[in-house]
Every structure is written in C-alpha cells, then in structure tokens.
Amino acid sequence: MKFHATAALVRSQVCALLLGVLALLFGRLDLLVLAVPFLVHACWGLLSRPRRGVEVTARPRHVVVPEGDVVRVTVASAPGHLAAVQWGQVESADWDPATGTLLDAPDDGTVAFGFEPERWGRYEIAPALFQVTDPSGSWSCSGATEGITVTVRPAAATLDGGSGVAHPIGMVGSHRSRHRGDGSDLAEVREFRVGDRLRRINWRVTSRRGPVHVNSMLTERDTDVLIVVDTLYDITPADRHATTSLDATVRAVAAIAQHYVGFGDRVAVHDLGTRIGPIRSGSGPRQARMVRDVLARARRTGRDWTRVQQVPSIASGTLVFLCSPLLEREVQDELVRLRRLGAEVIGVDTLPEGVGEFADIRTFDKGSHLGEAWLLRRMQRDDALTRLRALGIPVTRWRGTSSLANVLLSMEAARSAPRRGVAR
Structure with a gap:
C-alpha cells in the first residue's frame, strides 16, 4: 500500500504559506510567529515522508483449533506507525477487544486480537479494514487485509463407562472375549493337549504336579462401531445461544468416536441426511482426527433434507449408536431395522432441553399455535420412545460424556452374566 498525504499535512502547508505571505505584506510579526508551528509540521512531514509503501498482513490465514x-x-x-484495525462481527464468536477495533502504535508494528468462537464449526472472517499513519500524522495508507478461516473441532472427551461390547467381532482389539485362544488374559491352567504351543507351558505347575500343564488364554477381540447421525433438521431452541440438536449430535459423535478408537475398534459414521456426510470405517488416532475434521466442516445452514438415507448393510454384532432428536417416524423405524439386522443398537436423544414442553409454549406468538403443535409432537415422540424401549432398544438423552455410562456398563456386564440353560 502506498502512502498519501493527509489533510493535516495539507492544512499545515496552506496555513504556513498563507500566514507567511500576510506577515510580509502587512509587516505583522505576530502572524509570522503563528506560521512557525505550521511550518515546522510541514517540514517534519516532508522530511519523514515514507520512501516506500507498507504491506499489512493478517495471521494466521488458516487455523484449526479445538473447541x-x-x-x-x-x-x-510498519513498526512505529499508528495503526487502526477494525474486524467485522462474527456470529457465534467474540472479539477481544469486544468491538473488534483497536488503535495502537506498537514498536514492532503488530496489533493483536483475540478471537473466541462459541462453538464448533468453520468460521469465515471477512477482511479487516485498516489505516496506517506515520508518527507525524502527515502520511497514511488504508485498505483491507485478507480474510481468515478458523476451523473449530468439536470437543472430543472420552465417554464415561465401559465399552458396551457384548459380542466382539475381530481378533485384534482390546475387548476380552469368552473364547479361548491367543491373548494376554489368563483363563485357566490345564494339562497339555495335542496341538498346544510349547511356549504356553507353565513350568512351575508342571514341576509341581508332574504332567505337563499349559496356560489357556482368553482372546482379545475388536468390534465394528457405527455411528448413525440424523441431520435431517437442526432443531433450534428459543434461546439462539443454547445448544441445538446439531450441536449435541456433533459433540456426541466426537466423544463416541474418541472413546472407541481408544479401545482399538473400527469406527465409521453414516449420515441419514447431508450435513455431515459418511466417514469410512477406520481405527487409530488418525481415524479420530478424521472424524473431528469432518465434523468441524459440517454445514449449519442449508435446506433441510426430508429423505432418510438408510444404512445399506451392516455386520451382525456391530455396535450402533444412532444420534437423533428422534422426531421423524423414518428415523425411529431405522432404529428398529438395524436391531433386526443383528446390531447392538443404542439410541442417543439429541433433542434440545425444553423443546416441546409446557414452558416452551410461551415463547411463541399467541395466535400462531406453534407452541401447541410442538407440544403434540413431543407427546408423540415420547410415546414412540416408550415403544422402542419395550423392544429392548435403550434410548438415553445426551447430557455430556457421562450420558451413556449406565447403558454401556449394563451391556458390558451382560456378556459375562450367567445364562439359564434349557432342560432337555
């Protein structure tokens, strides 16, 4: 950016010239004295004229941060120059200073702001307007910086509770199985049989009892975890700063994925709508990062999607979490369909607190009847949840990382519970 003369420099030059001419014409020494400050400022400005322009840059251009x-x-x-910078206000985010405007003359020429997003998502910050002025106030340049993109990953705290895996599928994870095989957990010490590996021989027991004894181990298995998300609609409560259904869904997915990736399981995401999109099955820290990155790019705005994209296929024994407000009949039917396909299904209710309750009616206009409509919708939904629980499908409300603790611990304990045999 090139510097241009300011109005202050022009006024100083005009006033110095005019007062000097009048002092000579009328022989007025006082007018000459008045012209001295203007002349000094004009000379200072001319002598301190910047030889080249200044380049104003904003950093970082792109950044990814956790919620x-x-x-x-x-x-x-430019160092030592007076800089005035103004950022525009961003929805669901705050600036420090609060106005997004700062006037400062730092020695290093760097003006710093604090940008604090309120929630996850992708924030496109419009270019900032700036004006840089030299110390004499005689030269200035103005323009706009480049825009900034801030991507906020949703919080990924690990769930409280166990794994909830009743029937592991694979052979390489950290869930202990009831089956004998290669593993690290001791099941029993028994006598040697043909086919047993020599490295399993327990020499202490063998030397004490005589016959060769070996250690029998429990296998360690992993499982497939499928997180099904309902992004058909984003249910927003009356308070626009409160958590929406999409906020709760995204945070639930991030926590569930982080939890099961830590167990060594394979985690995949299927979107019944279009706001998030599918994520292929994978394991390890890389999969956890991929899930958080995809969730951070989820679209908050856009048209709602009315057609449910069903899960195409699923392996028997897959652990399925369906995160949804559970308002649509098609989504409720998908829960039942997945259960009939042999999956272990858990419903995660992400409907915002208070939506459809009696206290929520007063937030609508009296003549609109929207409050009564939401109340009827809530009653129909609660009746559907009762039927789902009667079918053996647990449905629990999402209230943070401890929401699923009781369900997961109960499911994990079910695999080691005694079974009642049938008399023959």
Whole structure:
C-alpha cells in the first residue's frame, strides 16, 4: 500500500504559506510567529515522508483449533506507525477487544486480537479494514487485509463407562472375549493337549504336579462401531445461544468416536441426511482426527433434507449408536431395522432441553399455535420412545460424556452374566 498525504499535512502547508505571505505584506510579526508551528509540521512531514509503501498482513490465514480455545489474530504493519484495525462481527464468536477495533502504535508494528468462537464449526472472517499513519500524522495508507478461516473441532472427551461390547467381532482389539485362544488374559491352567504351543507351558505347575500343564488364554477381540447421525433438521431452541440438536449430535459423535478408537475398534459414521456426510470405517488416532475434521466442516445452514438415507448393510454384532432428536417416524423405524439386522443398537436423544414442553409454549406468538403443535409432537415422540424401549432398544438423552455410562456398563456386564440353560 502506498502512502498519501493527509489533510493535516495539507492544512499545515496552506496555513504556513498563507500566514507567511500576510506577515510580509502587512509587516505583522505576530502572524509570522503563528506560521512557525505550521511550518515546522510541514517540514517534519516532508522530511519523514515514507520512501516506500507498507504491506499489512493478517495471521494466521488458516487455523484449526479445538473447541474452547482462543485464536490469537495478529495484523502486522510498519513498526512505529499508528495503526487502526477494525474486524467485522462474527456470529457465534467474540472479539477481544469486544468491538473488534483497536488503535495502537506498537514498536514492532503488530496489533493483536483475540478471537473466541462459541462453538464448533468453520468460521469465515471477512477482511479487516485498516489505516496506517506515520508518527507525524502527515502520511497514511488504508485498505483491507485478507480474510481468515478458523476451523473449530468439536470437543472430543472420552465417554464415561465401559465399552458396551457384548459380542466382539475381530481378533485384534482390546475387548476380552469368552473364547479361548491367543491373548494376554489368563483363563485357566490345564494339562497339555495335542496341538498346544510349547511356549504356553507353565513350568512351575508342571514341576509341581508332574504332567505337563499349559496356560489357556482368553482372546482379545475388536468390534465394528457405527455411528448413525440424523441431520435431517437442526432443531433450534428459543434461546439462539443454547445448544441445538446439531450441536449435541456433533459433540456426541466426537466423544463416541474418541472413546472407541481408544479401545482399538473400527469406527465409521453414516449420515441419514447431508450435513455431515459418511466417514469410512477406520481405527487409530488418525481415524479420530478424521472424524473431528469432518465434523468441524459440517454445514449449519442449508435446506433441510426430508429423505432418510438408510444404512445399506451392516455386520451382525456391530455396535450402533444412532444420534437423533428422534422426531421423524423414518428415523425411529431405522432404529428398529438395524436391531433386526443383528446390531447392538443404542439410541442417543439429541433433542434440545425444553423443546416441546409446557414452558416452551410461551415463547411463541399467541395466535400462531406453534407452541401447541410442538407440544403434540413431543407427546408423540415420547410415546414412540416408550415403544422402542419395550423392544429392548435403550434410548438415553445426551447430557455430556457421562450420558451413556449406565447403558454401556449394563451391556458390558451382560456378556459375562450367567445364562439359564434349557432342560432337555
């Protein structure tokens, strides 16, 4: 950016010239004295004229941060110059200072701001307007910086409770199975049989009892975890700063994925709508990062999607979490269909608190009857949840990382519970 003369420099030059001419014409020494400050400022401005322009840059251009972090945004200009920078207000985010405007003359030329997103998502910050002025106030340049993109990953705290895996599928994970095989957990010590590996021989028991004894181990298995998300609609409560159904769904998916990736399981995501999209099955820390990155790019805005994209196929024994407000009949039917396909299904209710309750009626206009309609919708939904629980499908409301603890612990304990045999 090139510097241009300010109005202050022009006024100083005009006033110095005019007062000097009048002092000579009328022989007025006082007018000459009045012209001295203007002349000094005009000379200072001419002597301190910047020889080249200044490049104003904003950093970082692109940044990815976890939810709850504050991003430090810096605008670099000419050192020792007065810089005025103004950022526009961003929805669901705050600036420090609160107005997004700062006037400062730092020695290093760097003006710093704090950008604090309120929730996960992708924030496109419009270019900032700036004006840089030299110390004499005689030269200035103005323009706009480049825009900034801030991607906020949803919080991925690990769930409280066990794994909830009643029937592991694979042979390489950390869920202990009831079956004998290669593993690290001791099942029993028994006598040697043909086919047993020599490295399993327990020499202490053998030397004490005589016959050769071996250690029998429990296999360690992994499972497939499928997280089904309902993004057909984003249910927003009356308070626009409150958590929406999409907020709860995204945070639930991040926590569930982080939890089961830690067990060594394979985690996949299937979207019944179009806001998030599918995520292929994978395991390890890389899969956890991929899930958080995809969730951070989920679209908050856009048209609602009325057609449910069913899960195409599923292996028997897959652990399925369906995160949904559970308002649509098609989504409720999908829960039942997955259960009939042999999956272990858990419903995660992400409907915002208070939506459809009696207290929520007063937030609507009296003549609209929307409050009564939501109340009837809530009653129909609660009746459907009662029928789902009667079918053996647990449905629990999402209230943070401890929401699923009781369900997971109960399911995990069910695999070691005694079975009642049938008399023959």
